[in-house]
Amino acid sequence: MRIIPPKDIPLSEILPNPPILLMGAGPVPTPPEVKVASSIVFSHLGPTMREIIKRLQLMGQYVFQTSSTRILGIAGPASGAMEMAMASLIWPGRKVLVLNLGTFSARFGDMARGLGGDVTELVPASLSCFKASDVKAALEKDKFDVITLTHGETSCGIKNVELEEIARVAKSMGVKVVVDAVVTLSCMPVPMDEWGIDIMFTGGQKGVSAIPGIALIAFSETCFDEIQARTEKMPHWCLDVRRAWKFWGLGEYHYTAPVPGILALHEGLRLICLETLEKRFERHTQSSLSLQRGLQEIGLEMYAPEYCRLQSVVAVKNKTGVVTKDLIQYMIQKHHVEISGAFGLDIVRIGQMGEQCRPENVSRTLAALKEGYAHFA
Ligand SMILES: Cc1ncc(COP(=O)(O)O)c(C=O)c1O
Numbered sequence: 001m002r003i004i005p006p007k008d009i010p011l012s013e014i015l016p017n018p019p020i021l022l023m024g025a026g027p028v029p030t031p032p033e034v035k036v037a038s039s040i041v042f043s044h045l046g047p048t049m050r051e052i053i054k055r056l057q058l059m060g061q062y063v064f065q066t067s068s069t070r071i072l073g074i075a076g077p078a079s080g081a082m083e084m085a086m087a088s089l090i091w092p093g094r095k096v097l098v099l100n101l102g103t104f105s106a107r108f109g110d111m112a113r114g115l116g117g118d119v120t121e122l123v124p125a126s127l128s129c130f131k132a133s134d135v136k137a138a139l140e141k142d143k144f145d146v147i148t149l150t151h152g153e154t155s156c157g158i159k160n161v162e163l164e165e166i167a168r169v170a171k172s173m174g175v176k177v178v179v180d181a182v183v184t185l186s187c188m189p190v191p192m193d194e195w196g197i198d199i200m201f202t203g204g205q206k207g208v209s210a211i212p213g214i215a216l217i218a219f220s221e222t223c224f225d226e227i228q229a230r231t232e233k234m235p236h237w238c239l240d241v242r243r244a245w246k247f248w249g250l251g252e253y254h255y256t257a258p259v260p261g262i263l264a265l266h267e268g269l270r271l272i273c274l275e276t277l278e279k280r281f282e283r284h285t286q287s288s289l290s291l292q293r294g295l296q297e298i299g300l301e302m303y304a305p306e307y308c309r310l311q312s313v314v315a316v317k318n319k320t321g322v323v324t325k326d327l328i329q330y331m332i333q334k335h336h337v338e339i340s341g342a343f344g345l346d347i348v349r350i351g352q353m354g355e356q357c358r359p360e361n362v363s364r365t366l367a368a369l370k371e372g373y374a375h376f377a
Contacts, residue, residue: 024340084201089178092116206353
């Protein structure tokens with residue numbers, strides 16, 4: 001049978017018009033500089049790319065707050081960066097302590113088990129983050145090689161407030177610290193060196209406000225050297241950091257690099273450097289607090305206790321009797337504003353990362369949510 005081409009439908013007939021304002025847990029709206037950069041393709045090898053990578057690593061050092069030069073991009077989601085971190089440190093028999101707050105921190109456990117790691121999971125007793133004292137007690141019970149945690153657990157809107165102390169305790173016991181900073185990097189302080197973090201990563205589609213499908217990861221120099229010294233084969237080829245460093249460190253071929261994604265990351269990082277971390281953190285804090293005040297004014301309650309509430313993805317309790325899926329769909333159709341549902345919990349989640357933290361975006365979201373709930377009342 002001969003297969004003929006399908007009827008032509010141009011993208012313009014598929015994409016929503018007007019475009020949807022992305023106010024969920026990511027991806028987030030992209031600034032004009034990122035839009036331009038992510039439409040450019042040129043050779044991934046050669047002096048132009050070398051210069052861009054050098055600049056990207058320099059700006060990455062500022063954003064991660066690390067003196068380490070071992071910063072790499074990954075053609076893939078943030079989970080790809082998580083997988084590179086795990087494959088670098090876990091092999092059969094390695095003991096891993098996974099601090100499980102929800103979907104994303106649990107993913108570390110899945111990956112570690114897949115790599116043959118001996119996984120112990122810790123879950124907090126109540127709706128809260130982890131206490132450093134509890135983590136210390138768990139670390140003292142056994143000899144662990146690696147501890148993993150999410151700084152901000154997007155699925156329930158909780159922040160590990162005691163990350164700094166947890167990392168310090170783990171480090172003092174010789175345990176490698178892997179941190180998912182996917183929804184916190186560039187939104188709030190998470191200084192990698194000062195807090196003693198060995199590996200930290202994010203995705204392009206979150207605070208950096210680049211595009212989905214590209215991730216960024218940083219290794220401390222010590223941790224990187226230890227991984228380089230490993231002689232065993234890694235379980236992954238694309239995600240083998242030793243192979244990836246051929247491109248990111250030496251400008252040689254590993255795989256064809258995602259040129260538009262790298263350029264988008266470059267622009268996202270450049271805009272952060274121009275704004276400065278201090279001003280950016282303040283913008284994020286003020287915007288998130290204003291969003292939360294607005295949510296309370298329309299009679300909504302936050303899901304996470306104030307003490308450990310994640311400011312960059314705000315989880316809001318749903319109103320009784322409303323199906324969140326219907327509410328979200330209605331807001332998209334009527335107001336062209338999209339927020340996120342959740343993985344099993346009766347909450348909606350509103351993002352406060354990068355370009356989402358603009359007063360006009362916050363007020364548009366609040367108005368859409370208010371009218372949406374009124375519609376379903
Ligand atoms: C905290 C956190 N970690 C990891 C991920 C995974 O990111 P990706 O979907 O890009 O793999 C997400 C995605 O929302 C996240 O919020």
